[in-house]
Amino acid sequence: MIPKIALIGRSNVGKSSLFNALTNSRNALIDQTLQTTRDRIYGYCLIKQNQFCIIDTAGICYLKKKENKNSIKYQSNQQTERAIQESDFLIFMVDAHIGITDLDFHIFRKIRKTNKPILLLINKIDNIDDISQITEFYSFGIKKIYQISILRKIGIDLFSKKMLIFWKKLNKTNFLIENKKTYFGSDFLKKKIKICVLGKPNVGKSSLINSLLSSNRIITHSTPGTTRGSVQVSLKQKNTTYIFTDTSGIRKSNKRKTRLEHISETKSLKIMKNSQMIIVVLDAYMGICSQDLFIINATLKSGSPFFIVFNKWDLIPKKKNNEIKKIINNRLNFIKNITYLHISALNRIGLKKIISQINNIFKESQKDFNSSYLTSVIHKAIIKNPLPMGATGKVIRLKYAHLSSKNPMLIIVHGTQTQNIPATYKKYLIRFLQKKLQILNTPIKIFFKNNINPYVNNKYLSSQK
Incomplete structure (x- = not known):
């Protein structure tokens, strides 16, 4: 001990x-x-x-x-x-x-x-x-x-x-x-999942973690900004240790009142980058505001797998459930294939879904794909929706792909004239890969690399001509 x-x-x-x-x-x-x-x-x-x-x-x-x-x-x-x-x-x-x-x-x-x-x-x-x-x-x-x-x-x-x-x-x-x-305990070899909990102040991040742990491990209060810095706690179930990091609420830069708030929020964004998974907590009763969209965009840019939790769902009248869900879908229509969960941390409603979703996303993020399979999926995407002609009139070709890293998942695609691929086609490829690879909740980053012809600018060949 x-x-x-x-x-x-x-x-x-x-x-x-x-x-x-x-x-x-x-x-x-x-x-x-x-x-x-x-x-x-x-x-x-x-x-x-x-x-x-x-x-x-x-x-x-x-x-x-x-x-x-x-x-x-x-x-x-x-x-x-x-x-x-x-x-x-x-x-x-x-x-x-x-x-x-x-x-x-x-x-x-x-x-x-x-x-x-x-x-x-x-x-x-x-x-x-x-x-x-x-x-x-x-x-x-x-x-x-x-x-x-x-x-x-x-x-x-x-x-x-x-x-x-x-x-x-x-x-x-x-x-x-x-x-x-x-080091750091006797269960080092067991599976560990690092989860960062993000959201604006007073959405119930600390309450959610306390409910998952079934204890008042983190201080909760109605005053915004109760949690300062970050608090790391662990939940052990079977052979898995879930390491939750509670972060301070993220505000808009023009609404930060003190230096301490600025330090706390900067630290929250750094923790997000070092986590294996992110839970974005939103207030279902207050609705989605511009600050929520800022946090979701920052999460998307990080490349980490994430899902969204709408807390305080018990405050929504049952008659308005479908209406509120439609408003949410319209507000978040720019996000594809991301799971939404509706819970009440205070009343411990829907908590089992959170652990289940964490396990599903973790399995997705740990999948491995060989180069031949990824290349075949890319070719299927091209057959279904052919590549447009490049800006210079030269044909764009995608030859082969391979997995560079996981969590965040980075796929490198080799080809010619890849700098001319439109942004819309890149988004199409990402969504196509997510569906075919069955990793709907895992964001994918694609890096396009031009193949260099070794015979271009070759002095010997030029002299022979």
Whole structure:
């Protein structure tokens, strides 16, 4: 079992920065805005071939006695408490520049009650002028105290080594990684599908993932922009692990109010490119707007397989179901062969269809086709709808095709005068290939390559003439 370490502290002490430094990633969102992190984020780090699971948490804050349980503050604190419960030991982070605050003492009293081992980590030591600012932290009574500056990269390597020694003394067990197959869990060899969930704010992306997991893993709230950055969670069924990445809502560039929103949405678009599959979530009750079309177009350009989920379908009156479906089809008539699902994440309606659709699309995207078969399909398409004459009057010929890559699926077609193939004919070929190859939900990219005649501009042949 891999040891879990939770990073605990008030907001803006550097938990997310330390998380990124230890995991050698940028998974945690970093900003000066208070409560930037809201959900708990997991990552893995290796220290001398020993693997640790690091949990980044939200900054703990004071709650009112009658705090609404659905509020973001309450849910953030709940996420932190769950991280504390499942961790093997805690890293309590404080700010050397600001010093000890009442909130630090409040947090320390909370985590001390858990009876879990605690390391005190003093961050931002580069900002202090007086040593007394460090000595005051000894009043917590924690034996293991370390000093770092994440910004200046001071003391991080030494702290990670001390953390390993601390764990070995506690547990007397080495979590040595002997084989890369064991990295990130014992089920490395099982099938894993990475799915990115996209949509504008407040369409129900987090609610959908929570319903699939049957738990309140991700914070949900009616306030737009509740999810910041990205949250990765996994669902295991049989021999398949579905890795869902919840992303922040994507707005129009002219409607982004803060720098944090811009960073979050940029990150969402990057995650989309690195996923094996995309679920675009739309609000069925609000209808399709220009922002939804922007997200769908961005998904199409990525080349990744995707399908569209219309959430909040339970709010549509049954009498208007067919009417709304016709409006949707007219609005999305530029998309061909893409599946639409109608669900209610809140009432857990239609969730089985989502997993089934993910499995179907994954099978399609993993299909392999040899060159001879692809070439025969291209020739059938030409027979059914002959190629037009090129702009220069020269005949366009498509000779053979082969599969270059999968997910996104790229087919290279070799021929002559391919630069003169009209865009409409290219679209026709893509749709024809999707139907014949039985990969209706998988986008195809076609790259046309001109065959070069080796005898053109040959000096020897020119002299013979």
